[in-house]
Amino acid sequence: xxxxxxxxxxxxxxxxxxxxxxxxxxxxxxxxxxxxxxxxxxxxxxxxxxxxxxxxxxxxxxxxxxxxxxxxxxxxxxxxxxxxxxxxxxxxxxxxxxxxxxxxxxxxxxxxxxxxxxxxxxxxxxxxxxxxxxxxxxxxxxxxxxxxxxxxxxxxxxxxxxxxxxxxxxxxxxxx
Amino acid sequence: xxxxxxxxxxxxxxxxxxxxxxxxxxxxxxxxxxxxxxxxxxxxxxxxxxxxxxxxxxxxxxxxxxxxxxxxxxxxxxxxxxxxxxxxxxxxxxxxxxxxxxxxxxxxxxxxxxxxxxxxxxxxxxxxxxxxxxxxx
Numbered sequence: 001x002x003x004x005x006x007x008x009x010x011x012x013x014x015x016x017x018x019x020x021x022x023x024x025x026x027x028x029x030x031x032x033x034x035x036x037x038x039x040x041x042x043x044x045x046x047x048x049x050x051x052x053x054x055x056x057x058x059x060x061x062x063x064x065x066x067x068x069x070x071x072x073x074x075x076x077x078x079x080x081x082x083x084x085x086x087x088x089x090x091x092x093x094x095x096x097x098x099x100x101x102x103x104x105x106x107x108x109x110x111x112x113x114x115x116x117x118x119x120x121x122x123x124x125x126x127x128x129x130x131x132x133x134x135x136x137x138x139x140x141x142x143x144x145x146x147x148x149x150x151x152x153x154x155x156x157x158x159x160x161x162x163x164x165x166x167x168x169x170x171x172x173x174x175x176x
Numbered sequence: 177x178x179x180x181x182x183x184x185x186x187x188x189x190x191x192x193x194x195x196x197x198x199x200x201x202x203x204x205x206x207x208x209x210x211x212x213x214x215x216x217x218x219x220x221x222x223x224x225x226x227x228x229x230x231x232x233x234x235x236x237x238x239x240x241x242x243x244x245x246x247x248x249x250x251x252x253x254x255x256x257x258x259x260x261x262x263x264x265x266x267x268x269x270x271x272x273x274x275x276x277x278x279x280x281x282x283x284x285x286x287x288x289x290x291x292x293x294x295x296x297x298x299x300x301x302x303x304x305x306x307x308x309x310x311x312x313x
Binding site: 022025027030034035051071076084092095120128137138140141145152156163 | 179180181182183184185186187188189190191192193194195196197198199200201202203206209210215216218219220221222223224225226227228230231233234241242245246247248249250251252253254255257258259260261262263264265266267268269270271272273274275276277278279280281282283284285286287288289290292293294295296297298299300301302303304305306308309312
């Protein structure tokens with residue numbers, strides 16, 4: 001890598017340290033300007049309210065979701081827009097069915113691929129709520145504030161991520 | 177500037193950085209877990225250290241923010257379900273090659289399959305709310 005030459009920050013991949021510093025800075029910046037804790041997963045409750053608009057479930061009507069167009073909603077929309085800008089500046093396709101190694105390893109019909117990612121997302125959603133946070137809320141915000149629950153959550157995130165990816169490699173070696 | 181506008185800008189910044197650094201790249205996440213390429217692990221570690229230093233600065237400033245707003249650190253409580261939730265989440269992370277933040281970034285990048293990750297995330301969140309309701313009855 002050498003000493004990072006600021007080639008083109010808008011189109012070239014960033015070195016890990018620059019990305020890490022920028023993501024880390026979001027934690028104090030969000031507190032400083034808006035007194036909010038970096039975190040994404042609770043915002044899926046806002047989206048659940050939008051999709052299941054007739055729901056009467058108490059948790060989806062708790063204080064966090066009094067107004068579903070609150071800051072969490074705007075944060076989520078922002079992430080999509082930011083990544084869209086990044087991808088377009090880098091000259092990526094507008095829409096692609098490619099998912100890297102996954103779509104190379106498994107030549108499955110589209111329906112199976114969709115179900116696989118739905119199942120993965122389902123476990124992410126259920127898991128994040130059960131553990132009360134995700135990678136940003138627990139592993140970055142929580143660990144930076146020395147929360148024990150975040151340490152335990154992060155250890156289990158990584159351990160089961162590791163086991164799952166090795167299981168996928170095993171499936172692939174088996175010729176699925 | 178309204179709070180929501182500031183947050184929208186932070187969100188755009190977050191999504192842009194996640195995409196630029198490769199955090200929304202399936203292969204980068206896969207190879208972090210197989211330990212072939214630890215770039216993302218370094219990103220996360222650097223982020224934690226940077227955030228931790230920032231939070232220590234707040235201590236020195238007396239937890240006061242912009243225009244004197246009070247900063248309240250949100251504490252995440254440990255429950256007997258934290259580890260179980262972490263395990264579910266880890267499996268989902270490995271399966272989808274995304275976490276709740278990077279799944280949104282993948283959608284922004286035009287990765288069509290990530291739309292299903294998002295739908296799954298919404299369903300999982302809904303089922304959590306349903307489970308909570310049933311378990312409290």
